[in-house]
Every structure is written in structure tokens, then in C-alpha cells.
Amino acid sequence: MVQKCPKCSSVCDSGSKFCEKCGHSLASTNKPTPQNGKSNKKLFKAIAFLGVLGVLAATVTYMLNANALKGEWLVYQDGIEYLKVSIPNKEEFVFSYLDEEVDAEIDVYYEFNNPQSKNEPYALSQPLRAEMTIPIASLNEEVGSEYFSELGFIVETHNDQYVMHTEKPEALAYVSDSEQKIYFYEVNDTIEIIYSQDDEVDFEVALPTHKRPEEAEYVSLFEEVLDELKASEIDHSSSAKEILVEIKETAPDSKLLAAYSKLNERNEAFLAAVKNKDKAQLQEISAEIAELPLSKLGGLYQHYLDNTDILLNRISQAEAFDQAVANAQTSFDNGEMEEAVGHLSIDGDIAETVESYYPESFKVFETLIEKIDGEKYGFITIDDFYGYWTSYPSYTSESETMGKPVFYLSETLAITAINHGEMSVSAVLSSNVNKNVATITNQPANSGMMYSEEEKNLGEWTYDIFLEKNEEGKTLTFSTNPDLTFYYQENEGTNSAIYDMFEEKGNAIYNAYLTEQSDKALLETNPASYLIGKTIKETTADSTILYDFREKSPSSNHNGIGELWYSRSTTNEPDDVQSRGIQFAIHDITYQDNIIRVEATEFINDTLDIPIYFEYVYLGDNYLGVYNSESEQMTATVTIE
Numbered sequence: 001m002v003q004k005c006p007k008c009s010s011v012c013d014s015g016s017k018f019c020e021k022c023g024h025s026l027a028s029t030n031k032p033t034p035q036n037g038k039s040n041k042k043l044f045k046a047i048a049f050l051g052v053l054g055v056l057a058a059t060v061t062y063m064l065n066a067n068a069l070k071g072e073w074l075v076y077q078d079g080i081e082y083l084k085v086s087i088p089n090k091e092e093f094v095f096s097y098l099d100e101e102v103d104a105e106i107d108v109y110y111e112f113n114n115p116q117s118k119n120e121p122y123a124l125s126q127p128l129r130a131e132m133t134i135p136i137a138s139l140n141e142e143v144g145s146e147y148f149s150e151l152g153f154i155v156e157t158h159n160d161q162y163v164m165h166t167e168k169p170e171a172l173a174y175v176s177d178s179e180q181k182i183y184f185y186e187v188n189d190t191i192e193i194i195y196s197q198d199d200e201v202d203f204e205v206a207l208p209t210h211k212r213p214e215e216a217e218y219v220s221l222f223e224e225v226l227d228e229l230k231a232s233e234i235d236h237s238s239s240a241k242e243i244l245v246e247i248k249e250t251a252p253d254s255k256l257l258a259a260y261s262k263l264n265e266r267n268e269a270f271l272a273a274v275k276n277k278d279k280a281q282l283q284e285i286s287a288e289i290a291e292l293p294l295s296k297l298g299g300l301y302q303h304y305l306d307n308t309d310i311l312l313n314r315i316s317q318a319e320a321f322d323q324a325v326a327n328a329q330t331s332f333d334n335g336e337m338e339e340a341v342g343h344l345s346i347d348g349d350i351a352e353t354v355e356s357y358y359p360e361s362f363k364v365f366e367t368l369i370e371k372i373d374g375e376k377y378g379f380i381t382i383d384d385f386y387g388y389w390t391s392y393p394s395y396t397s398e399s400e401t402m403g404k405p406v407f408y409l410s411e412t413l414a415i416t417a418i419n420h421g422e423m424s425v426s427a428v429l430s431s432n433v434n435k436n437v438a439t440i441t442n443q444p445a446n447s448g449m450m451y452s453e454e455e456k457n458l459g460e461w462t463y464d465i466f467l468e469k470n471e472e473g474k475t476l477t478f479s480t481n482p483d484l485t486f487y488y489q490e491n492e493g494t495n496s497a498i499y500d501m502f503e504e505k506g507n508a509i510y511n512a513y514l515t516e517q518s519d520k521a522l523l524e525t526n527p528a529s530y531l532i533g534k535t536i537k538e539t540t541a542d543s544t545i546l547y548d549f550r551e552k553s554p555s556s557n558h559n560g561i562g563e564l565w566y567s568r569s570t571t572n573e574p575d576d577v578q579s580r581g582i583q584f585a586i587h588d589i590t591y592q593d594n595i596i597r598v599e600a601t602e603f604i605n606d607t608l609d610i611p612i613y614f615e616y617v618y619l620g621d622n623y624l625g626v627y628n629s630e631s632e633q634m635t636a637t638v639t640i641e
């Protein structure tokens with residue numbers, strides 16, 4: 001193994017500490033070997049090596065000042081030593097790495113710019129030159145010395161090795177990443193290294209040989225700090241400060257810690273300026289951040305540039321919002337309610353922005369709205385919505401009301417009708433008032449102008465009613481038909497009879513609805529219990545027919561579940577009454593598709609006859625329809641006594 005003097009380019013033995021020709025101090029070539037061929041992904045980002053050789057070695061050289069450290073440091077990945085950093089003299093800084101596969105080493109040389117202040121890192125230049133040492137036996141016919149010559153390397157042979165060097169950009173591009181920026185801090189006996197490219201930043205720490213790999217683990221947390229700084233917003237709580245506190249416990253002297261702590265401090269001041277709607281302070285702090293060390297790395301300052309205009313516009317919107325609220329407050333204090341409401345007609349997008357980022361301002365807005373509503377609507381309760389309402393202010397003749405709807409609302413009933421005739425009746429299940437809006441939940445009890453039969457069967461229905469008060473009285477509008485206005489009619493004079501009529505008819509319809517629901521529930525579960533005990537009356541032109549459904553008599557010996565006593569009275573003349581009675585044993589009563597079907601047999605002298613079927617359609621309100629299953633038609637309507 002050999003090494004080349006960086007000063008005079010003489011080839012020297014690898015074990016020599018000084019150049020045999022010029023006496024220049026030589027870096028140690030006792031380079032660590034990666035275990036199991038492992039390499040560091042950040043090294044790939046720092047130096048892009050020749051693909052055919054894989055990751056070979058990296059040497060970064062730059063000039064140090066007179067007080068530069070000397071010694072050796074190690075960089076670890078997953079606790080495994082993979083890179084040696086050595087500073088043999090005040091002029092050179094060397095990263096050394098060995099690739100076991102081809103036993104090759106690569107050295108890449110940089111210059112660096114001294115930082116303008118103690119808080120800034122050293123910045124490396126573009127790569128200036130590179131050297132490779134490869135055993136001749138490691139190459140083959142496909143990849144030989146000619147390959148590297150074509151790339152731009154000068155190839156020399158020394159004993160059993162190729163010694164190659166280049167200063168050509170094309171060749172350097174194969175062993176380094178010219179687009180990547182490299183920086184470093186000297187921190188006591190360690191080196192903190194920064195790799196930056198576009199919006200990506202990686203950090204490494206080179207440790208002296210006596211320190212454990214775990215002592216460098218803190219450096220990975222700086223990526224989280226940077227992410228938190230770029231993601232911070234006034235509505236997003238940043239954890240950057242907590243992460244920096246965690247780093248300080250492990251590495252209190254870290255210069256990365258000092259730099260990012262200062263950035264976080266100014267970031268908090270930046271967000272405070274946004275929160276306080278201070279445009280001047282916002283721009284001043286943004287300019288300060290631009291001057292801080294590391295602010296230009298990883299897209300951090302670009303984040304502030306991109307957001308400053310957005311935030312300034314947001315502040316302008318919030319200021320306009322606050323001014324509108326202040327103007328509304330002044331109008332409110334002067335008793336000018338309509339003018340106050342006008343000031344609060346704020347664009348929805350602006351209001352949404354203020355609600356999201358300035359909740360305190362939005363709370364002032366909401367409080368003022370509540371005050372205005374309180375003055376405008378007073379203490380409106382559900383009682384203000386109860387009563388008789390017409391779609392016309394008043395009338396002098398019945399013709400003025402023809403075809404126009406009316407509405408009646410009470411604690412238990414909601415009724416819509418036309419000319420007080422056909423009614424749509426609902427039970428009020430619940431009601432809630434917010435400002436001047438009543439939210440009503442109904443259970444339709446019948447079909448009519450307000451509900452179809454299908455809608456009635458759908459069950460509960462909720463809608464809003466809007467109440468307005470003025471000198472002329474009260475008006476209502478419905479969320480379902482906002483173009484139709486209803487006018488309140490006092491419960492006095494001729495209207496008193498209308499109030500009573502709505503209550504009487506409405507309750508009758510609703511009670512019939514409840515009975516219908518109860519009947520159908522019983523028919524679904526036990527149709528015999530529904531029918532037995534009832535008498536059905538059918539009236540014809542000259543007859544009255546009774547179907548008396550009874551419990552089975554204890555003295556009866558048939559095997560039915562009940563008995564049907566049929567009787568028919570015929571009146572031919574006023575004094576000529578003829579009666580006939582028949583008894584049936586009921587064997588089954590079923591209910592399906594709204595049809596009640598009774599299976600029975602006539603019994604005389606304790607004998608059973610063939611089955612006879614009686615079928616009815618359930619109509620509700622104590623009515624049944626006589627059903628003919630052959631024609632599938634209802635032939636008559638009968639009543640339940």
C-alpha cells in the first residue's frame with residue numbers, strides 16, 4: 001500500500017508519517033474497514049462514488065487555522081465504525097474509508113472558507129481534486145486502468161497498485177457530489193458535520209476514539225428540529241423547543257444546538273408577531289432570520305419567504321375584520337342595529353380565516369352578534385310560535401282566503417290546512433328555539449296537503465320556522481318554503497272558534513292515528529286478540545248485519561279458538577222484522593298485506609262443516625273494508641261497534 005504526498009505528489013510508503021522527498025506531514029492510512037460491507041447513506045449524500053466500485057473512500061481536506069485541532073475521530077453508523085476523520089496538521093482535514101470489495105481508497109480534496117463569525121460553520125468549496133489507490137489485482141478486463149484514464153484520471157503504477165489522481169470536473173463528478181454543500185463545526189474534541197442539498201439536510205458527528213458511538217446519537221434529532229421549524233404555525237404547536245432541551249441534556253456545548261436554539265427563538269418571535277398582527281415586526285424578524293447561521297439550509301429561510309406574503313395578507317384580513325367589528329360595536333352602542341348588522345356582513349372566507357388563526361377576534365365578533373340578536377329578537381320562546389297563522393295578513397270576506405294555506409301550532413299539534421278543510425296533522429315530538437328560529441320535529445298523523453301517505457309512513461320530520469317581529473305584528477316563514485309568509489292571528493273574536501276547531505279536529509285525527517298504530521302493532525303480533533271481542537256492523541238497503549267475534553264459550557265442544565255469531569235483521573215493512581242467526585267456530589285469524597283473514601266453520605248440533613273465510617281490509621278509525629280475494633277488490637265498508 002502507498003500514499004501520495006498532497007504537497008509534492010511524490011508516492012510514499014503507506015506507513016510513512018512524512019514525505020520522503022519534501023518532508024510534508026502525511027495522513028495516516030490505517031483506515032477503518034466497514035463491517036459486512038455496510039456503508040452510510042449520508043456518506044452517499046456527501047460524496048457520490050463511482051458506481052462500479054461502490055462506496056470506496058472519502059477524504060475531505062481544507063485549511064485550518066493555527067489553533068486547529070489535531071488527532072483522529074471516528075464516525076459511526078448503527079454503532080458500527082465506518083469512517084475515520086483525521087487532522088494531521090493545520091492545513092488538512094481527512095475522511096478515510098476503505099472498501100473491502102476492491103480494497104480501494106478515494107481521497108477528495110476541498111478548500112474551505114473561514115466563517116465570518118464564531119457562530120457560523122466552516123463552508124467547503126467545490127471538490128478540487130481527487131486521488132484513488134487501487135490494487136492492480138482488484139481490477140479486471142471490463143474495468144481496468146484504461147477505464148479510469150478515459151474518465152479523466154491520471155493513472156500511475158507503483159509496485160502492485162494503481163495510484164490515480166485528477167482535477168478534472170468530469171472525473172470529480174464520479175467521486176463526489178458537486179451539488180451538495182458541506183459545512184462543519186469544531187466543538188471541543190468533536191466535529192459536527194452538515195450535508196445540505198436543496199431542502200434536505202443531514203447531520204453527522206465525528207467522535208474521538210475514546211468516546212462511545214452513543215454519544216453521537218443526539219445529532220439525528222436536529223432533523224426533527226428543522227422539520228418542526230418549517231411546519232410551525234400559530235395554530236400548530238411546535239415541539240422544536242422540547243427537542244432542543246432533550247439535545248442539551250446530552251450535548252450542551254453543541255454548536256448545532258446553539259444555532260438552532262437561536263433559530264427557534266426567532267421563530268417563536270416570528271409567530272408572536274403574526275399572532276399580534278404586527279406586520280413591521282414580522283418583516284423585521286424575517287430579515288433577522290436570514291442573517292442567522294444555518295437559516296439558509298434545508299429550505300428553512302425559503303419557508304419564511306414563502307409564508308411572509310401569505311401571513312401579511314392574513315394579518316390584513318384580520319385587521320379589516322377587527323375594524324368591521326369595531327364599527328359594528330360603535331353602531332350598536334348608538335342604538336343603530338341595522339347599521340351594526342351591515343358592518344358585520346363579512347366575507348365568509350375572511351371570517352373562516354379569522355376563526356382559524358385569530359379565535360380571540362372571532363369570539364369578539366360572536367359576542368357582538370349575540371348582543372345584536374338579543375336586542376333584535378328579545379327573549380323569544382316557543383310560546384311566540386304557538387297559535388293560528390294565515391298566509392294573508394287579514395281578510396274581510398271568505399273569497400279572500402280561497403285556496404290559501406293556514407298553519408296552527410300548539411305544544412302538541414302542528415296543523416296545515418286550506419280553508420280550514422282538509423288538514424295535515426302532526427304530533428309535535430320536540431321543539432327548540434335558538435334566537436328567532438324554532439326547530440320542530442313532527443310525527444305526521446295523516447296525509448293531506450302537508451304530507452302524502454308515503455311521507456306519513458316515513459315517520460319523524462324536522463324543519464325550522466323563522467319568526468320576525470315588527471310594529472305590525474309577527475310573521476313566520478318555513479325552511480321548507482321560505483317564499484311563503486304566514487301572519488299571526490290573535491286568539492280572539494271569530495278566531496277563537498278557529499283555535500277550538502283546530503284543537504278538536506287535530507286531536508281527533510292524532511288520537512285516531514295513535515289508535516291505528518296500536519291496532520296495526522296488535523295485528524302484526526296477534527291478530528286474533530285484535531278481532532275477538534269486536535262486533536262488525538254492515539248496513540245494506542234493507543238489512544243490518546252483525547258479525548260478533550267472541551271468545552270460545554266454555555260450553556262449546558268445537559276445537560276452534562273463538563266463535564263468530566252472525567245475525568241479520570231484515571225490515572220489509574215498518575212492522576215486519578225478520579231475523580236469522582248463525583254460529584261459527586273460528587279456527588284461525590291471520591293478518592298479511594293489510595288483509596285480516598278469518599277461517600271458520602259453521603257448527604250445528606255439535607257438527608263441523610267445511611271452512612268459510614271472512615276477509616277484511618284494515619282502514620283505521622273504526623272502519624274495515626269487506627274484501628273479495630278472488631276479485632282482489634273491497635266490496636263494502638263496515639264499522640266496528
